[in-house]
Amino acid sequence: MAQAAEAPAHRPEPPPTPAVDRRARRRRRAAVGGAALAAVAVGAWFGYPAANRAITTVSTDDAYVNGHVTFVAPRVGGLVLEVPVEDNNRVQKGQLLTRLDPEPYRVQVQAKRAAVEAAKADLTAATAQVRATEAQARSLRWKLETAIQQVDNQVAFLRARIAALRADLATLGRARADLARSEKSTAAGAGSQEELDQRRQAVAVAAAQLRQGLEEVNQVRVGLGLAPSTARWDQLEKWTGDGPWNELAAVPPDLNQTYAGVRQALAELVQAAAQFSPGFELPLSEATPAEVLKQFRDRDARGDIDRVLREAIPGAPAVLQATAKLRQAEEALAQAELDLRYTEVRAEIDGAVSRRSANPGNYVQPGQQLMAVRSLTDIWVDCNFKETQLADLRIGQRVELFVDMYPGRAFAGRVTGFTPGTGSTLSLFPAQNATGNFVKVVQRLPVRVDLIDPPADAPLFPGLSVVPYVYYKEPATGPDAGGFLQPPLAPASSLAPPVPQATAPPSRGPFAPPAGPRP
Numbered sequence: 419m420a421q422a423a424e425a426p427a428h429r430p431e432p433p434p435t436p437a438v439d440r441r442a443r444r445r446r447r448a449a450v451g452g453a454a455l456a457a458v459a460v461g462a463w464f465g466y467p468a469a470n471r472a473i474t475t476v477s478t479d480d481a482y483v484n485g486h487v488t489f490v491a492p493r494v495g496g497l498v499l500e501v502p503v504e505d506n507n508r509v510q511k512g513q514l515l516t517r518l519d520p521e522p523y524r525v526q527v528q529a530k531r532a533a534v535e536a537a538k539a540d541l542t543a544a545t546a547q548v549r550a551t552e553a554q555a556r557s558l559r560w561k562l563e564t565a566i567q568q569v570d571n572q573v574a575f576l577r578a579r580i581a582a583l584r585a586d587l588a589t590l591g592r593a594r595a596d597l598a599r600s601e602k603s604t605a606a607g608a609g610s611q612e613e614l615d616q617r618r619q620a621v622a623v624a625a626a627q628l629r630q631g632l633e634e635v636n637q638v639r640v641g642l643g644l645a646p647s648t649a650r651w652d653q654l655e656k657w658t659g660d661g662p663w664n665e666l667a668a669v670p671p672d673l674n675q676t677y678a679g680v681r682q683a684l685a686e687l688v689q690a691a692a693q694f695s696p697g698f699e700l701p702l703s704e705a706t707p708a709e710v711l712k713q714f715r716d717r718d719a720r721g722d723i724d725r726v727l728r729e730a731i732p733g734a735p736a737v738l739q740a741t742a743k744l745r746q747a748e749e750a751l752a753q754a755e756l757d758l759r760y761t762e763v764r765a766e767i768d769g770a771v772s773r774r775s776a777n778p779g780n781y782v783q784p785g786q787q788l789m790a791v792r793s794l795t796d797i798w799v800d801c802n803f804k805e806t807q808l809a810d811l812r813i814g815q816r817v818e819l820f821v822d823m824y825p826g827r828a829f830a831g832r833v834t835g836f837t838p839g840t841g842s843t844l845s846l847f848p849a850q851n852a853t854g855n856f857v858k859v860v861q862r863l864p865v866r867v868d869l870i871d872p873p874a875d876a877p878l879f880p881g882l883s884v885v886p887y888v889y890y891k892e893p894a895t896g897p898d899a900g901g902f903l904q905p906p907l908a909p910a911s912s913l914a915p916p917v918p919q920a921t922a923p924p925s926r927g928p929f930a931p932p933a934g935p936r937p
Contacts, residue, residue, distance in 0.1 A: 475818075475887040476807045480862060483821070485797035485880040488767050490515055490789045493760040496522065498780045501788075505774050509765045509791060516776050516788055518761040527758055530751035537744035544740035548693075548731050555690040562683040562707055569642070569674040576638040580667045583631035587654050590624035597621050628654065635666065643678060644669060675706040684710060693734070769793040797878055798869065799831060801886045802841065802862040810890040811836075814899030817867045818887040821878065829878075830870040833888060836902055837864040 496518035503515055597617040603609030629651040636646035647666055649657075657663065674680060684707045731737060769791040776788035799819055803811065817831035840861040867886060872878065894900045 474891045475889050476803065476811065477885060477887045478801055478803050478807065479883075479885055480803075481799055481801040481867075481884040481886050483797055483878045483880050483882040483884060484800045486767065486793040487880070488765075488769070488791045488793075489787050490763060490765070490791060491785050491787050492516065492518060492763050492782055493784055494518065494523070494757050495783045496520075496761060496781070498776055498778050498782060500778060501774070501776050503771045503774070503789070505772055505789075507771045508769075508794075509771060510768050511765055513765045514762055515765055515771070515791075516763040518763070518782070520758055520761040523754065523758040523761055526754040527751070530747065530754040534744070534747045534751050537740070537747040541737070541740040541744050544734075544736040545731065548734040548737050551690055551693050551734075552728070552731060555687060558683065558687040558690050559711075562680065562687050565677070565680040565683040566674045566707065569677045569680060572638060572642050573669050573673065576635065576642065576669070577667050579631065579635045579638055580663060583628070583635055583654070584663065586624065586628040586631040590621070590628050591655070593617070593621040593624040625651075642669060642673060672706065675708060680707060683707075691730075763788065765791055767791055767793050768795065792880060794877060794879075797872075797880065798834075799867040799884050799886060801865045801867055801884070801888075803865055805840070805861045805863060808836075808863055808865075811865065811888055812890075812894045812900050812902065813904070814894030814896045816889045816892055816895075818889070819867065819869070820885045820887075821876075822883040822885075823878075824876055827876065829872060829876075831867040831886070832870055832896060833865060833894075834868045834898075835866045835904060837866070838903075839863075 498516060499519050500517040501515070502517075503509060503513075509515065597614075597620070600609055600614045600617040604611065604614045632647070632649070632651045632654070639646050649662075649666075670676065688710065732741075772790050772792055773787075774789040776782065782788065799817075811833060813833050813835065815833045817833060819829040819831050821827070821829065840863050842861060867888075869878070898904050
């Protein structure tokens with residue numbers, strides 16, 4: 419063991435030769451150069467898009483996702499019975515959100531229905547009353563015709579009585595002639611005293627009949643509203659020719675239109691017609707029945723007075739009043755039924771529920787906020803660009819959107835509008851630069867960017883931070899491209915009603931509500 423050989427001592431290496439040293443340096447230089455080239459290539463690969471984006475786009479870090487929000491409020495007051503949704507629940511348009519107690523409104527509906535039935539009964543009664551007035555007007559019309567005919571009949575009777583009066587006058591003349599002959603015969607002894615007495619009696623009877631006939635003629639004249647004759651019965655024998663008799667029989671040519679009885683019948687007809695024919699103008703007091711009847715006939719193309727009276731029934735004041743009350747009762751019933759439907763508060767848009775504050779047992783008032791529904795599809799991005807960045811921005815330019823929630827993922831967008839005012843002017847307390855304390859600050863103008871075909875697997879929520887890149891050097895495309903302002907909307911009166919079209923059911927994606935009833 420003692421004789422064991424000891425380990426050989428370390429021998430120093432001999433110094434490298436100049437040729438070996440040169441090869442090592444060349445290898446080191448090659449490695450460093452390759453690494454540098456690789457670094458430059460990698461930098462160019464990853465840095466070119468950023469450099470190109472910086473040169474061809476305008477960007478801001480003051481942008482966020484925005485969307486429509488609908489605040490749910492009841493249109494009627496009442497006690498909350500049911501709230502079948504919770505915060506963050508997905509709902510569809512028309513889905514029940516809150517149910518109020520419907521019983522008070524059902525009672526109102528029943529009461530309004532009873533009021534409608536009563537109004538219908540009143541309308542029926544008013545129509546029947548107007549029809550009775552119409553029948554009365556028809557009767558008074560014929561009464562007027564009868565009065566005219568009676569006047570014509572009295573005129574004819576007057577002329578007949580005058581003719582009878584002339585016959586009585588002739589009878590009296592004949593009786594006197596017979597008496598004179600009888601007196602001569604009796605004086606000569608050829609006639610009897612009895613015959614003489616009979617002749618004298620015949621003269622007296624004929625004279626009485628003549629006197630009675632004159633009185634009857636005057637009676638007819640007075641009945642027609644004419645002055646009686648001033649002639650005496652014993653003066654009629656002195657009348658020569660037809661002149662006095664024609665004067666006795668003379669009547670006004672329009673006596674059947676101006677006679678008092680005819681005017682009274684006309685006034686009754688006008689009074690009845692005025693009760694149910696508001697369009698009928700009251701005639702003047704001097705108007706004749708022919709003029710009034712012509713006024714009636716002129717209201718119909720065929721001159722049918724009965725049809726004029728019949729068609730005037732719906733426009734009668736009593737019918738119009740009853741119809742108005744019926745319409746008022748029907749409107750009240752419609753409002754009551756509408757209030758009953760309003761006890762079910764339903765979603766107006768598709769979205770998600772948030773800020774629910776209603777609970778069963780609460781009593782809510784009309785307009786009280788119960789919850790909010792945020793849309794998950796009608797969303798856009800509000801980008802607050804500096805005023806120094808707006809010179810080259812236009813509607814229709816392409817935009818790349820990077821959302822902090824989805825790192826490295828780009829969303830496609832398009833500039834669709836510029837808010838007509840900066841944030842400071844639209845604030846609750848805008849800056850008053852007229853005070854002299856103005857300090858210039860770069861203003862920001864909200865620019866709206868709409869999403870183009872947002873991916874279904876990456877929902878965006880209002881309020882998320884966004885970094886937009888607007889490619890202002892590319893040509894603007896789409897509606898209203900190249901401008902700052904959108905064109906004015908067409909007036910509502912000139913807009914054509916939408917044409918209903920058959921639409922396919924929407925495809926189910928992450929924004930679509932789950933199928934089937936909510937658990």
